[in-house]
Amino acid sequence: MEPRLLLIHYLREVVGLTGPHIGCETSLCGACTVELDGQAVKSCTMFAVQADGAKLVTIEGLAADGKLHKMQEAFWNEHGLQCGFCTPGMIIASKQILDRNPNPTEEEIRHGIEGNICRCTGYQHIVNAVRAAAKAAGA
Amino acid sequence: MIPQEFEYSAPKSLDEAITLLGRGAKPLAGGMSLIPMMKLRLAVPDHLADLGRIKDLSYIREHSGSLLIGATTTHYAVESSALVRSKCPLLAETAANIGDVQVRNRGTIGGSVAHADPSADYPAALQALEAQIVARGSKGERAIPIDSFLADTFTTALEPGEIIREVIVPIDGAGVGVCYQKVAQKASGFAVVGIAVRIQRGGEKLSMVRVGVTGLSNRAYRATHTERALEGRTGTPAEIEAAANLVAQGVDANSDIHASAPYRTHLAKIHAARALAKALARAE
Known part of the structure; x- marks a missing residue:
């Protein structure tokens, strides 16, 4: 993948996970927040390549067995x-x-x-x- | 907002990173400043060396009266470290006040210091702590006192090809009171003015006073006039106010949409007095 691809664009456009939103795009609003190895991060302020090998959880991944988190x-x-x-x-x-x-x-x-x-x-x-x-x- | 194209490398060791720097790569630490700048195309590096894969660059260790903090140690790691909280509480308190949770999860001490944003929080504390910045280049390592390291706005004493490996801060024993206090810019959380204080009492008198100031001028500095006005005194409210009024002495204050120079100077005096009083109360 292109190194300049932002994690939020990877999630929304490549993987199709549109739960995380693009709000301000300037690391201020937090709408793009996802969990990276258990830590909340702003996915508009990371390159997707930086997350290589990490465990990512978006809002789509919180519910388990049909039950909300x-x-x-x-x-x-x-x-x-x-x-x-x-x-x-x-x-x-x-x-x-x-x-x-x-x-x-x-x-x-x-x-x-x-x-x-x-x-x-x-x-x-x-x-x-x-x-x-x-x-x-x-x- | 999409940054300009660049080549990406993920070195596994610091020496590998230094080799890449020699070929013109720019180090990427937490990216909390660099990536927003790249998105705005204020920074257009051709080649990034991502330090995130260098395992032994993130650590907090105690060593002969000091704490050694690896360059890629995150702000969250510093604020939540039991070691930092007990041995260098000023640094933990400052780290907890940087940006927001997400920024603290990614942002690193080395990245923040290397970026030398004149409104960043860490530099105030590092000035008050008289920290040393350990830089490594192809010719070896050197320790740079923070005051010479912070040369100017976004400008440090790092030579081309040099990279920060570690930050060294002193251990503060019981009896040292500390405080970091800031006026945060509402949107970004950056310090319009930030004051870091360390105070030690020796008997009745104040034996050590250190004051670091960020946000006010081109770079974070030590308010030595304030320090000298209080050392050897007992720390009465009148003495604190008089000393705090010297916090911007000889300093050319910044002016921007967030605060004019006179207002910034006013804030610095008020918050210096509050931070001094709080640190003093904690020293007792």
Whole structure:
């Protein structure tokens, strides 16, 4: 493949995974966030060749056996989205928060989604969703 | 946004990378600055040497009173390291304030320092820590004090063909209080102004004060006027305010759409006072 092919273009146009979105294309909005070897990354700011051999998970890969991931479930229940454009990246970033800290404070949740911009929700319902997912995992 | 075509190499060792640099390749570390610049075609390298495949370049080790941090150690690795948190908390606190989670997962200490963005966070802390940058080239290695390393905006003391291998910071024992405080540019998270402080008390008096400043001028610098005004004093609020007011002395402040030079200078003074007070409280 061409070295200059960005990971987001590889995912969307070569593999056909259109879950990760192209928002700002300047590493600011986080809509293109995917998981690379367990770490949330902005796939618009990586070349696909850099991910050679890595394990990649997009929003499409979170549900297992027809069952939504607990973070997806929480976004649904708490209405953590309106238009849905930021949601695939937001959910991957939110999953990262709980992967690293199962019981985050509100401040830690907001710090954890700093790299993801949502223009609809004002973030409150997203924060609620992450909290609900943490609670559900602890229950 | 698609970068210009380039040749891509993934060297397996630092020496292999240095050979490629000798042939004109540009090193790619985390890519958090270089790739956006390439997409905007502000940077159009013909050849990239991706350092991401060099396994022994990412590490954090303790060695005779210092911490040695490998060039491709990510900001997340630094902020989450128990060793850095306990032995060099200023660096951990600063790393945790860089960009956002995704940027910290990819961005590296060597890449950040080599890029020498005048608004980057690390350089403030590295100035306050009097860090050494270990650079390797085809002729061998040398350690460069951070103050000479940061030559100017986006300009370092690295010679062509040289690459950063390691960053060395001192271990701060108990009794050293630290703080990194910044005014973040809303969209990018870069520091409009960032202040890094280390303070040590020796009895009643302040025996050591180090202040690193980023965002204010062409490069991160040590506010030596502020340091000298506080060392040997007890650190009363009036002394802190007077010392903080010297933080931009002799400095030509930047002006851009985010902050005018007088406003930036004002922010630097306010935040220097806050960072000094916080570091002092943590030293006790």
